[in-house]
Amino acid sequence: xxxxxxxxxxxxxxxxxxxxxxxxxxxxxxxxxxxxxxxxxxxxxxxxxxxxxxxxxxxxxxxxxxxxxxxxxxxxxxxxxxxxxxxxxxxxxxxxxxxxxxxxxxxxxxxxxxxxxxxxxxxxxxxxxxxxxxxxxxxxxxxxxxxxxxxxxxxxxx
Numbered sequence: 237x238x239x240x241x242x243x244x245x246x247x248x249x250x251x252x253x254x255x256x257x258x259x260x261x262x263x264x265x266x267x268x269x270x271x272x273x274x275x276x277x278x279x280x281x282x283x284x285x286x287x288x289x290x291x292x293x294x295x296x297x298x299x300x301x302x303x304x305x306x307x308x309x310x311x312x313x314x315x316x317x318x319x320x321x322x323x324x325x326x327x328x329x330x331x332x333x334x335x336x337x338x339x340x341x342x343x344x345x346x347x348x349x350x351x352x353x354x355x356x357x358x359x360x361x362x363x364x365x366x367x368x369x370x371x372x373x374x375x376x377x378x379x380x381x382x383x384x385x386x387x388x389x390x391x392x393x394x
Contacts, residue, residue, distance in 0.1 A: 242387045244324050245308070248358060249391040252305040256285040256388065259292050259311040265371030266319075266364035269381055270310035272373060276385040281392050299353060306356040307349075310384065312377070313361030320376030321363040322384050360384065 256277060262268030274287045284302050288295045292309065299307050313325055327350075349357045362381065365374040373381065 241322055241324065241384075242390070245358070245360075245387050246391045246394060248356060249306055249308070250394045252356070253303065254283055254306040254308060254391075255299065255302055255304045256281075256283065257292060257295060257298075257307055257309045258285070258287045259290070259309060261290050263369060265366040265368050266362070266374055266377040267312045267367045269312045269362040269364070269373065269377050272378075272381050273310050273384055273388075276381065277388060280389060283392055296349065296352070299349065299355070304355055306358060308358045308360055308388065310360045310362070312364040312367065313359075315361055315363060317363040318376070319363055319365035319374060320378075320380035322380045323361050323363075325359045325361040327357065327359055 256274060258270035258272070258274030260268045260270040260272075262271050271287045271289065274285045277285050284298075284304070286295060286298060288298075292311075315323060315325060317323065349355075362377055362384070365376050
């Protein structure tokens with residue numbers, strides 16, 4: 237089976253100093269997927285990771301201070317896929333149509349990065365199933381989170 241996500245992420249991150257930014261709210265079900273990815277990577281990866289919760293716009297300086305060549309932003313994004321599906325979401329689509337619970341602040345963050353940083357921002361979306369309070373991650377999204385952690389760990393070794 238062809239794994240386009242693995243191929244794309246590994247190609248874009250190969251040989252680069254990159255960071256991981258998890259976005260979300262862990263008490264709102266699958267909305268916490270990005271934060272759970274960051275927790276799963278802590279201590280297993282040499283690259284910097286940060287859980288920015290619901291305020292990605294507060295972490296623009298974080299990227300520049302670490303002299304990163306690429307940053308992977310991970311969030312629950314409704315792109316119309318199957319629950320737990322993981323995709324690289326083109327920034328242009330993110331700016332126009334993909335739905336994130338943090339979309340306004342993500343849009344400003346992306347604009348900031350495009351204007352102030354010459355690195356490669358990569359938006360990775362995990363299709364949520366439920367974003368109800370206190371639901372925890374759905375089984376489908378947990379599977380997507382585990383798959384993404386494996387891919388990032390592989391990319392960090394290249």
